[in-house]
Amino acid sequence: MTDRIAGIPRTALERLLADERARFDAAHPRSRALAARTAAHWLHGVPMHWMGDWGTPVTLFLQAARGAELADVDGNTYADFCLGDTGAMFGHSPEPVARALEAQGRRGFTAMLPTEDAAVAGELLAARFGLPFWQMAQTASDANRAVLRWARAITGRKSLLVFEHCYHGAVDDAFVRLEEGRTVNRPGLVGQAADLGLHTRCVEFNDLAALEAALRTREVACVLAEPVMTNAGMVLPEPGFLEALRELTRRHRTLLAIDETHTLSTGPGGYTGVARLEPDFFVAGKAIAGGFPCAVYGFTAELEERIRGMLAAKPAGHSGIGTTLAGNALAVAALRACLEQVMTPRAYEHMLAMAERLEDGLERLIEQESLPWHVQRVGARLEVGFTRTPPRTGRQSVGALPPLLPDVIRLYLLNRGLVITPFHNMMLLSPATPAAAVDRLAVGWSQCVADLTIAARS
Numbered sequence: 001m002t003d004r005i006a007g008i009p010r011t012a013l014e015r016l017l018a019d020e021r022a023r024f025d026a027a028h029p030r031s032r033a034l035a036a037r038t039a040a041h042w043l044h045g046v047p048m049h050w051m052g053d054w055g056t057p058v059t060l061f062l063q064a065a066r067g068a069e070l071a072d073v074d075g076n077t078y079a080d081f082c083l084g085d086t087g088a089m090f091g092h093s094p095e096p097v098a099r100a101l102e103a104q105g106r107r108g109f110t111a112m113l114p115t116e117d118a119a120v121a122g123e124l125l126a127a128r129f130g131l132p133f134w135q136m137a138q139t140a141s142d143a144n145r146a147v148l149r150w151a152r153a154i155t156g157r158k159s160l161l162v163f164e165h166c167y168h169g170a171v172d173d174a175f176v177r178l179e180e181g182r183t184v185n186r187p188g189l190v191g192q193a194a195d196l197g198l199h200t201r202c203v204e205f206n207d208l209a210a211l212e213a214a215l216r217t218r219e220v221a222c223v224l225a226e227p228v229m230t231n232a233g234m235v236l237p238e239p240g241f242l243e244a245l246r247e248l249t250r251r252h253r254t255l256l257a258i259d260e261t262h263t264l265s266t267g268p269g270g271y272t273g274v275a276r277l278e279p280d281f282f283v284a285g286k287a288i289a290g291g292f293p294c295a296v297y298g299f300t301a302e303l304e305e306r307i308r309g310m311l312a313a314k315p316a317g318h319s320g321i322g323t324t325l326a327g328n329a330l331a332v333a334a335l336r337a338c339l340e341q342v343m344t345p346r347a348y349e350h351m352l353a354m355a356e357r358l359e360d361g362l363e364r365l366i367e368q369e370s371l372p373w374h375v376q377r378v379g380a381r382l383e384v385g386f387t388r389t390p391p392r393t394g395r396q397s398v399g400a401l402p403p404l405l406p407d408v409i410r411l412y413l414l415n416r417g418l419v420i421t422p423f424h425n426m427m428l429l430s431p432a433t434p435a436a437a438v439d440r441l442a443v444g445w446s447q448c449v450a451d452l453t454i455a456a457r458s
């Protein structure tokens, strides 16, 4: 029997990958030259080592990013559906944010003092996401770390609960796996001295019985969850799961932190707004200030009171929460401009329409070619899953991620001016993405499948 990967013969994938690598090589001489220079001074030849994870023969060097387009240093242009892995969900350099940064840039970057923009941005956050109190951080990882500390401090409980194969950024406590019912450190994690299983419980997404059993101990300070798992392929909540999560956390006096860093793709108020989730904490980063480094977390009036009370009663000394540059004047200016002028209901209308258009195109391809694949979507964010039916847990989803096939598809598309995310195959639609680019992407997927069919015959 032929060795097949998600319905495609492995030999066809290997053949097409070799062709595409050669094609990429020929089109990127300047990237190759720059990669040779950077290899001498940067780990993996890049300023942040994940930038080397694209699976291209050499690192692709960016010349410029604008709207929903990228240009590389060799003069190739691309329709960008990766959008900085969500940081540029609202397009690269959105004009109002660029203008706000330019103006604030001449009035001081950071002074450890709030500006007038903070008054406006606070009001905008509260009105949009329905929580009255807010704090800023520089990254979503930082925001999540702060939320965990506040939650532990005010509940007096030590444990965190997360879902198997979640990702919430570089948050040590969340780097766990579920192994035979035990929570253990995640394989692959480096430099971690602590046994994270001591204070973190890990259960499967959509497993209410396990969730209830973990919360019943009343040791869990906080559940940190994405409303849709977007970092393990894509796993949607089953009907009633998020409502039950809210009810159980309330019943057991555990705080619920909803991390909307990726699911902000759902609508102007995030998934929380659409599904009326009522979290205790709400976290968003990456795109919340148009891609300028910035994250926010919001919380209820009740939590604000508990936090203030706890801070007043604690011994003097550093709380361990906050960083020097968080809430700097540039970030607040960018945040205000993004909330006020970029993340508008109109922008979302376009993003969602484009996402539906792409979803239709991909579903048509899957049906016409009888591929054992499916499409998952959360608002303007979608992925192809390489199984006939969608997964219901993180473990199922990660277990079904095939080797080779996503790499072939990604490089094939890249070679045709279409960029999708290097992590699984996430595709994101921005307010700047034109319908023509969406149609080109759907055609790109079809051509890739057609060329794989040809490669399978030769």
Ligand SMILES: Cc1ncc(COP(=O)(O)O)c(C=O)c1O
Binding pocket: 139, 140, 141, 142, 144, 167, 168, 169, 170, 226, 231, 259, 260, 261, 262, 285, 286
């Ligand atoms: C859901 C979620 N939360 C938080 C983060 C962390 O974001 P950052 O790397 O910007 O800190 C990520 C990153 O992918 C994420 O997917």
